[in-house]
Amino acid sequence: MIAAYLWGTPNGYKIAISLEEMGLDYEIEWVNIGTGEQHEPEYLKISPNGKIPAIVDHDTGISLMESGAILQYLAEKTGKFGGDTERGRWAVTQWLHWQMGGLGPMMGQTNHFRGLKDKVPYGETRYMNETVRLFGVLDKQLEGRDYITGDYSIADMAAVAWAGMAPMMEDERLTGCTNVMAWIERNVARPATARAIALSPG
Numbered sequence: 349m350i351a352a353y354l355w356g357t358p359n360g361y362k363i364a365i366s367l368e369e370m371g372l373d374y375e376i377e378w379v380n381i382g383t384g385e386q387h388e389p390e391y392l393k394i395s396p397n398g399k400i401p402a403i404v405d406h407d408t409g410i411s412l413m414e415s416g417a418i419l420q421y422l423a424e425k426t427g428k429f430g431g432d433t434e435r436g437r438w439a440v441t442q443w444l445h446w447q448m449g450g451l452g453p454m455m456g457q458t459n460h461f462r463g464l465k466d467k468v469p470y471g472e473t474r475y476m477n478e479t480v481r482l483f484g485v486l487d488k489q490l491e492g493r494d495y496i497t498g499d500y501s502i503a504d505m506a507a508v509a510w511a512g513m514a515p516m517m518e519d520e521r522l523t524g525c526t527n528v529m530a531w532i533e534r535n536v537a538r539p540a541t542a543r544a545i546a547l548s549p550g
């Protein structure tokens with residue numbers, strides 16, 4: 349059984365999606381990052397960086413923080429969605445890291461600046477422009493492909509948790525990426541992904 353420490357944010361949903369898609373036995377412990385539960389000493393023993401997500405795999409005794417590492421661990425544990433060949437595995441790894449170092453942090457910063465009452469135009473423009481650029485990269489990669497590397501993988505799980513916010517961001521430069529929009533629809537139409545997205549704290 350896997351204990352998954354999550355909250356209702358993109359990095360949390362990545363892991364919920366993977367647990368559902370891989371058919372794993374799991375229980376969610378919601379960690380309320382709004383009230384500071386991520387800083388509790390007991391939680392820091394599992395997730396030293398004080399953020400969600402984290403997991404404890406009670407089958408192996410392994411505990412992990414960082415969503416990218418968790419996705420790779422679960423893919424290796426189940427033999428699912430990590431790529432079936434050496435070339436495929438590296439393609440998945442490359443796009444997973446692209447999400448971890450690019451799309452996620454940039455969209456996170458964009459939404460932070462867009463949510464400020466006292467506007468900081470430089471920050472908002474800088475991160476939004478980079479988000480738009482990354483959407484262009486993803487749109488090109490999805491040309492002629494149903495999923496990022498061809499076959500459905502943990503790279504899709506990671507990226508869709510963030511890119512799926514685009515319609516709410518109401519910016520034509522994002523929603524105009526037609527391959528990305530079609531891929532989001534394709535992902536959320538997957539029954540396991542839909543079950544994960546329906547999970548919410550409280």
Ligand SMILES: N[C@@H](CCC(=O)N[C@@H](CS)C(=O)NCC(=O)O)C(=O)O
Binds near residue numbers: 401416
């Ligand atoms: N690189 C980390 C980022 C995790 C992260 O930023 N989590 C956010 C929620 S999406 C969080 O826990 N925020 C609470 C805080 O910063 O105190 C990962 O992918 O796991």
